[in-house]
Amino acid sequence: MxxxxxxxxxQAALVMLVMSVLVFLGVYAIGNPIDVLIDPAASxxxxxxxxxxxxxxxxxxxxxxxxxxxxLSGDFGNSFVFRIPVxxxxxxxxxxxxxxxxxxxxxxxxLGVPLGIWAGYRPEARSSKVIMAASxxxxxxxxFWVGLLLILAFSVxxxxxxxxxxxxxxxxxxxxxxxxxxxxxLLPALNLSLFKLGLLIRLVRAGTEEVMASEHVRFARAQGLxxxxxxxxxxxxxxxxxxxxxxxxxxxxxxAFAVVTETVFNWPGMGKLIIESITAxxxxxxxxxxxxxxxxxVVINLVVELTYGFLDxxxxxKSGA
Amino acid sequence: xxxxxxxxxxxxxxxxxTQFPGRQGLVRAVDGVSFxxxxxxxxxxxxxxxxxxxxxxxxxxxxxxxxxKVVAGEVLLAGRRISGLDGAAMRRIRGAEVAMVFQxxxxxxxxxxxxxxQMAAAVRAHDRVSRAxxxxxxEQALTTVGIPxxxxxxxxxxxxxxxxxxQRVAIAxxxxxxxxxxxxxxxxxxxxxxxxxxxxxxxxxxxDETGTAFLWITHDLAVVSSLADALCVMYAGxxxxxxxxxxxxxxxxxxxxxxxxxxxxxxxAPGARLPQLAxxxxxxxxxxxxxxxxxxxxxxxxxxEVCAAPPPERDFGAGxxxxxxxxxxxxx
Numbered sequence: 001m002x003x004x005x006x007x008x009x010x011q012a013a014l015v016m017l018v019m020s021v022l023v024f025l026g027v028y029a030i031g032n033p034i035d036v037l038i039d040p041a042a043s044x045x046x047x048x049x050x051x052x053x054x055x056x057x058x059x060x061x062x063x064x065x066x067x068x069x070x071x072l073s074g075d076f077g078n079s080f081v082f083r084i085p086v087x088x089x090x091x092x093x094x095x096x097x098x099x100x101x102x103x104x105x106x107x108x109x110x111l112g113v114p115l116g117i118w119a120g121y122r123p124e125a126r127s128s129k130v131i132m133a134a135s136x137x138x139x140x141x142x143x144f145w146v147g148l149l150l151i152l153a154f155s156v157x158x159x160x161x162x163x164x165x166x167x168x169x170x171x172x173x174x175x176x177x178x179x180x181x182x183x184x185x186l187l188p189a190l191n192l193s194l195f196k197l198g199l200l201i202r203l204v205r206a207g208t209e210e211v212m213a214s215e216h217v218r219f220a221r222a223q224g225l226x227x228x229x230x231x232x233x234x235x236x237x238x239x240x241x242x243x244x245x246x247x248x249x250x251x252x253x254x255x256a257f258a259v260v261t262e263t264v265f266n267w268p269g270m271g272k273l274i275i276e277s278i279t280a281x282x283x284x285x286x287x288x289x290x291x292x293x294x295x296x297x298v299v300i301n302l303v304v305e306l307t308y309g310f311l312d313x314x315x316x317x318k319s320g321a
Numbered sequence: 322x323x324x325x326x327x328x329x330x331x332x333x334x335x336x337x338x339t340q341f342p343g344r345q346g347l348v349r350a351v352d353g354v355s356f357x358x359x360x361x362x363x364x365x366x367x368x369x370x371x372x373x374x375x376x377x378x379x380x381x382x383x384x385x386x387x388x389x390k391v392v393a394g395e396v397l398l399a400g401r402r403i404s405g406l407d408g409a410a411m412r413r414i415r416g417a418e419v420a421m422v423f424q425x426x427x428x429x430x431x432x433x434x435x436x437x438x439q440m441a442a443a444v445r446a447h448d449r450v451s452r453a454x455x456x457x458x459x460e461q462a463l464t465t466v467g468i469p470x471x472x473x474x475x476x477x478x479x480x481x482x483x484x485x486x487x488q489r490v491a492i493a494x495x496x497x498x499x500x501x502x503x504x505x506x507x508x509x510x511x512x513x514x515x516x517x518x519x520x521x522x523x524x525x526x527x528x529d530e531t532g533t534a535f536l537w538i539t540h541d542l543a544v545v546s547s548l549a550d551a552l553c554v555m556y557a558g559x560x561x562x563x564x565x566x567x568x569x570x571x572x573x574x575x576x577x578x579x580x581x582x583x584x585x586x587x588x589x590a591p592g593a594r595l596p597q598l599a600x601x602x603x604x605x606x607x608x609x610x611x612x613x614x615x616x617x618x619x620x621x622x623x624x625x626e627v628c629a630a631p632p633p634e635r636d637f638g639a640g641x642x643x644x645x646x647x648x649x650x651x652x653x
Contacts, residue, residue, distance in 0.1 A: 215428035222382055222423075223443040223494060224416030233442055237433050312433050313478040 008305070012298045019294040020071065024064050027283050027290075037080055067287075076288035081280050086288040090270060095173035096166055097262070097269035101254040103176070103189035108196035109247065116204025117235060123209060131201060138198020147191040147264035154187060161187050164266035188265040192258055196250050203246055207239030214238075240311040248304035256293040329400030330357035331534035332381070332419070332502035337394035339373075339380045349611055350376040350389070352558035358502065358534040358551075363525070365545030365566060366538045367581065368555035374538045377555070378504040381536075382421055383411045399501055417447040420495035424507035426487035430479040436490055437475030443494050462493040467523055485516035489523070496527070502534040509544060521548050543585050546570045551640075554578045557603040557616035564641030574635065574643040576621045615646065623647040 038050055051057050055066060070077065076086040115135075119128040155163035167181030175181030211217060211234060220230050259271035266272075270289065277285035308315045339351040350373045358364045368374045380391045383406070396404040403414055415421075423429040431439055440459035441452060450458070456475060463471035466489045479487055488508055495503050505524070509517040525548060528535055539545055545552060545566065552569045554562040554577065562575040573579045583596045603616035615621070618628035625647065632644040 215423055215425065216431040218384065219421070219423055219429040219491070220431075220439075220442070221384060222415055222421040223497075224412050224414070224446045225442055226412060226446065229442060229446070233434065233438075234431050238431065240433075314432060314480050 008302055012302065015298055016291075016294060020068060020291060021064070023287055023290045023294075024067055027287050028060070028063075033080065033281060033283050071291065076291075077284040079277070079282055079285050081277065081282045081285075086284045089285065090273065090288060090292065092173070093268065093270045093273050095169065096175070096267060097255060097258055097271065099174050099176050099185065100189055100192060100258060100262070100267060100269060101251065103185055104192035104254060104258075105196065105247070105251055107189060107193040108200055108250075111193075112197045112200030113204050113243070116201040117208050117231060117239075119201065120205040120208025121212060121231060121235075123205075128205075132205070135198040135201040137194075138201070139195045140198075141194075143191060143195065143260045144264050146194055147188070147261060150187050150191055151264070163187075164264075166268055188261050188267050191265070192254060192261045196254070199246060199250070200243070203242055204239055207242055208235050211235045211238045237311065241308060244304055244307050244311065248300045252293075252297045252300045255296060328360070329397065331360045331362070331399055331532075332536065333357040333397040333400075334377070334381060335395050335397070337377065337380055337391065337396070339376050339385055339389060339391045341389040345605075349558050351380055352611060353394070354553075354555070354558070354560055355394075356553050356560065356563065358536060360501075360532040360534055361528050362551065363528050363535040363537055363549045365549030365552045366536060366555060367540065367542055367545055367552060369540055369581075372555040373558040374540075374555050375506050378421060378506050378536065378538055381504060382415055382419060383408075384415075384421075413447065416443060416495075416500070417498040418500050419502045419504065420498070420500040422488070422491045422495050422503060422505045422508045425511045426484060426491050426508075427479065427511075429491055430487060432479055434478075435475065436477055436479065436482070440475070440490070440494050440497065443497055447498055458497060459493075462497050463490065465496060465527070466490075466493045468493070483516075484512050485520065488512060488516075488520060492520070492524070492527075496531070496533070499531065500533060502536065504536045504538070506538045507540070508537075510539070510541065517544070524548065542570070542581055554581065557611065559616060559644070561617065561645070562641075562643040564637070565639060568637075568639060568641045572637075572641075574637055574641070574648040575617075575645050576623050576647070576649060577617045578643070579649050615644070623649075 033054070034047065034051055034056065038047060055063060058066075074087065078084060079086050079089055082089055115131050118125075119131045122128050151163045154161045161183050165184060167175040167178060167184040169175050170177035170181070176185065208231075217230055217234055220234055225233075255270075257271060258267075258269060259275055261267065262269045262271040263275065273285065274289050276282070277289070333356070335355050337351050337354045338349060340347045340349045342348075352373070354373070354377055356364060356366075366374045366377065376385065376389070379385045381396050383391070383404075385391060391404065394404065395402055398414070398418055403411070403419075406414070430436070437456050437459055440462065441455035444450065444455040444458045445452075448455075459475055460471045463474055468474055468486065468489050474482065474486070474490070479490075482490065488511075492503075492505075492508070495505075509520050512520065521544065524535060524537075527533060537545060537549055549566045552562075552564065552566045553560045554569070554575065556577050562569060562573065562578045569578065570582060573582045580596065580598045584598075586595060599620045599622075601620040603611055604614065604619055605611055612629070613631045614629040615624070615632040618624040621628070627646050630646070632646050634642050634644055635648050636642050637648075
């Protein structure tokens, strides 16, 4: 177990290193930041001074060395646009995205797992067919369009919920502690959850159908287990692994790429920040953001793998596997 | 009938018929099967794949997968009719009064749940006892089937046990509620021969000690010949020959049973080719249902014109009967 953990951590460090090179090169390749930073009418002297100040006159490998050294000490530099340290900029946006992503995942899981189990348990029922048809919409209709429809219905037509923005931030920078915060959160979270909801329903249904057809469910029934226990004991634990896998991946991508929903609902999260910095060629923000996203996925994958061992005793956690 | 009032058989099946909708009409997987098993008796139900022996077992428990359906017949448990009960009543009987053991113990135990969790769930499906009490009952049941250090086994997962050990766990689970009858569907087929022998001896002992009646479903005549008290030979959903196990094995009367007995290797010189049966399917009428003639006549070496008529039941004494127009003589 310890060996597994150490091996995985070494792997993670390697992934992070490779990604830092790719991110650095990728961002270096797009545009010249000086053009963004400086007035086009500035004199060549001022231009040269600025290039020297940012170290852009050094060879590429030296620039990368500086960059890596700074990153390791937690310094991603200052945002060209906001003129404040990138880390505090991103961290100030993190709570908004975090609560949006977590709420969306909760909606998807709490609805998707029961609906999927029902659809897999009674595949012939009319209700199951309705659920399956609806799940197709969940991941085939574009997010931005559903978002606009939600705004049109609940904000414009019924005037129940605000059309965008975020409620006042409370403790920890989260807005979920006030009722007002929830009125803002509900629509974007619902919008963001639809894709995952559709995915989970189909995944859970497929798993449930497979388990229900298995010999051990037949054996459990032959022992006279009531149906709720056949489902609660046998199905839930057996479909755990695919659910956790997809849950992990989806959670990561929701955190990192909630861009569309955040844009449609004007939600001040990280997704909006990255879009703004790409438009403004705000390189430090882009680099820091991408590095954080890689870190996020590495951590989530590690947690998912550790969960496998808990869910399925046949999975042996071995180092280097 | 004797004048003494006899106890009803532990498990009795009368005229059981189960059918599945197939592409060419209804398929009668079980077509009028009847038998009775007394307390402590082991009845071997023998036949080839597709002869309807497993479906017979599932039909008794009301566990036939839809669209299959039991359409006729009754099942009596110690004289009480259990066929046709509603789902909830049938659930209370399953596991408590009739239990079942399946072929592959690796498939029948849930791989991600501890043995103890699964057995405790089986205990608590019928008795309202605490978790701890259920685990104690499970431990006792494991001891009954001869599993060493049962407490440690309860904490294990199925893949941590050997095949023979897993099948003992399955049998122990079936025994939890001291059922009147256990239906064992090919329970030793997936095991190697020495483990198979141990399990068979264990089952014989359990039948004698607990009075549990066993319906032992298998395609392997060698297994039942040493274990069963009585035999029913099934072909195409019907019991074509029945009787005391030694009588049927020593002097099979139905040509199908003769072929089955003849294909057991032990009775032949080493290196000699085993006799083989001709391939063929049971004849079917225009509606897809089997006709009333002998189902074996398409493969039978003794078949004549008369076999298209319903075969008569021939009695050879001591409860040994066969459904055949041309039964084989005793000296076969």
